[in-house]
Amino acid sequence: xxxxxxxxxxxxxxxxxxxxxxxxxxxxxxxxxxxxxxxxxxxxxxxxxxxxxxxxxxxxxxxxxxxxxxxxxxxxxxxxxxxxxxxxxxxxxxxxxxxxxxxxxxxxxxxxxxxxxxxxxxxxxxxxxxxxxxxxxxxxxxxxxxxxxxxxxxxxxxxxxxxxxxxxxxxxxxxxxxxxxxxxxxxxxxxxxxxxxxxxxxxxxxxxxxxxxxxxxxxxxxxxxxxxxxxxxxxxxxxxxxxxxxxxxxxxxxxxxxxxxxxxxxxxxxxxxxxxxxxxxxxxxxxxxxxxxxxxxxxxxxxxxxxxxxxxxxxxxxxxxxxxxxxxxxxxxxxxxxxxxxxxxxxxxxxxxxxxxxxxxxxxxxxxxxxxxxxxxxxxxxxxxxxxxxxxxxxxxxxxxxxxxxxxxxxx
Numbered sequence: 001x002x003x004x005x006x007x008x009x010x011x012x013x014x015x016x017x018x019x020x021x022x023x024x025x026x027x028x029x030x031x032x033x034x035x036x037x038x039x040x041x042x043x044x045x046x047x048x049x050x051x052x053x054x055x056x057x058x059x060x061x062x063x064x065x066x067x068x069x070x071x072x073x074x075x076x077x078x079x080x081x082x083x084x085x086x087x088x089x090x091x092x093x094x095x096x097x098x099x100x101x102x103x104x105x106x107x108x109x110x111x112x113x114x115x116x117x118x119x120x121x122x123x124x125x126x127x128x129x130x131x132x133x134x135x136x137x138x139x140x141x142x143x144x145x146x147x148x149x150x151x152x153x154x155x156x157x158x159x160x161x162x163x164x165x166x167x168x169x170x171x172x173x174x175x176x177x178x179x180x181x182x183x184x185x186x187x188x189x190x191x192x193x194x195x196x197x198x199x200x201x202x203x204x205x206x207x208x209x210x211x212x213x214x215x216x217x218x219x220x221x222x223x224x225x226x227x228x229x230x231x232x233x234x235x236x237x238x239x240x241x242x243x244x245x246x247x248x249x250x251x252x253x254x255x256x257x258x259x260x261x262x263x264x265x266x267x268x269x270x271x272x273x274x275x276x277x278x279x280x281x282x283x284x285x286x287x288x289x290x291x292x293x294x295x296x297x298x299x300x301x302x303x304x305x306x307x308x309x310x311x312x313x314x315x316x317x318x319x320x321x322x323x324x325x326x327x328x329x330x331x332x333x334x335x336x337x338x339x340x341x342x343x344x345x346x347x348x349x350x351x352x353x354x355x356x357x358x359x360x361x362x363x364x365x366x367x368x369x370x371x372x373x374x375x376x377x378x379x380x381x382x383x384x385x386x387x388x389x390x391x392x393x394x395x396x397x398x399x400x401x402x403x404x405x406x407x408x409x410x411x412x
Contacts, residue, residue, distance in 0.1 A: 077220060078219075078220045078227065079227050081220060081221070081223075082224040082225070082226070082227025082228040082231060085224055085225070085228040086227070086228040086235075087269075089126045089130060089232075090235075091270070092126040093119070093123055093126045094122075096118075096125050096126060097118050097122040100118035104118065119232070119233065120233065123229055123232045123233065127225065127228075127229070137308060140304060141305060151330070246258065261398075261399065261402075264395070264398055265395045268363050268364065269391045269394075269395075271364075271391075272359060272363050272390055272391040272394065274362060275359045275361070276311050276359070277311070278362075279350070279355050279358045279359070280307050280308065280311050283307055283317065283346065283354070284303050284306060284307020284308075284310070285307075286346065287302065287303045287307065287346065288300070288303035290346075291303060291339075294338060294339070294342065295335075296335055296339060297327070297332070298324075298327055301327070302324040302327065302328070305320045305324050306320040306321070306324060306343070306346075307320075308320070315383075317343055321339070324339065324343075351371075352371070356368075356370040356371055363391060363394040364397070365393070369393065370390055373389040373390045373392070373393035373394070374386060374389050374390060375389075376393065377390070377392065377393070
């Protein structure tokens with residue numbers, strides 16, 4: 001009897017102790033949860049406040065911030081150019097890498113028993129092709145332009161002599177005309193003398209700065225080629241390093257989402273580049289046909305210039321029109337004016353119909369959003385915005401659409 005009572009007493013006290021322990025643990029868990037919720041709420045409020053302060057600071061200091069950003073971009077411009085060049089020619093490098101690996105790589109593997117990497121040779125071939133295209137275009141444009149300018153300069157003395165002869169005959173027969181011509185001559189001599197006195201130093205400085213600018217651009221291009229070669233050679237290494245860095249801070253689920261976004265971004269930018277190439281080929285072909293119909297001189301050369309410069313969004317046809325119009329005007333001024341009118345019409349057709357249609361299909365944007373992105377990019381970042389506006393807005397548009405679809409699925 002007594003052992004049974006002792007056993008019941010021990011079990012009662014043990015149960016009571018266990019209940020107290022469970023109650024204490026539950027109370028601690030509730031307290032921890034309350035603290036966690038309060039901390040999360042306070043941290044969210046802190047982030048919101050910090051974000052609001054940062055937004056106000058950015059709005060009030062926008063010009064200064066943009067100035068510093070542009071300063072950093074200018075300093076890093078050769079590296080940025082190299083990375084962009086590497087991205088642009090990477091599809092060509094990958095193509096030659098596959099072809100060489102399937103042919104030359106397998107042949108070397110049979111002889112040596114080890115398949116070599118063809119990436120270095122693929123990079124050299126791709127860069128050689130690009131340099132060859134640039135050299136051919138320069139050789140097409142510059143000699144023709146120099147020849148026409150030389151011919152115009154050689155004819156200039158005879159034209160001036162003929163003009164002087166006509167002016168002299170007019171002055172002999174008309175006293176009023178003689179007075180006007182004399183006044184214009186004196187004013188012209190006086191203006192030229194003042195201009196030389198006041199602006200000669202500035203013009204010399206302008207020429208020197210221009211020469212230094214050309215030299216600096218050449219150095220930047222050389223550095224960009226070297227950076228592009230290094231980036232293309234170390235592509236796999238960079239990918240592993242970036243993946244390792246991201247894995248250290250993000251969980252696997254977030255890495256998968258980020259990888260999906262990067263793949264889509266690459267698809268959009270690649271689609272934009274291929275779309276601009278197709279658009280430029282179409283504009284070059286239209287220019288060729290229309291110049292043949294209008295009986296313009298140097299049809300093939302002008303079509304190449306207009307087609308190549310059309311890669312530059314919006315202002316491309318105008319940039320190509322400048323040397324083309326000079327070439328045509330040296331041959332026939334009336335045809336030069338006609339060509340200029342044709343380029344204006346062609347730019348309007350390309351900027352509002354052809355370009356937005358092609359770029360919209362290649363980037364997933366409607367023609368309206370393409371035009372919107374061009375104007376927004378130009379307004380925010382100038383010439384750079386013309387290049388990156390459409391693909392960047394394509395990525396933003398994709399992210400917004402992805403988030404909206406996620407919210408809709410979550411509510412269903």
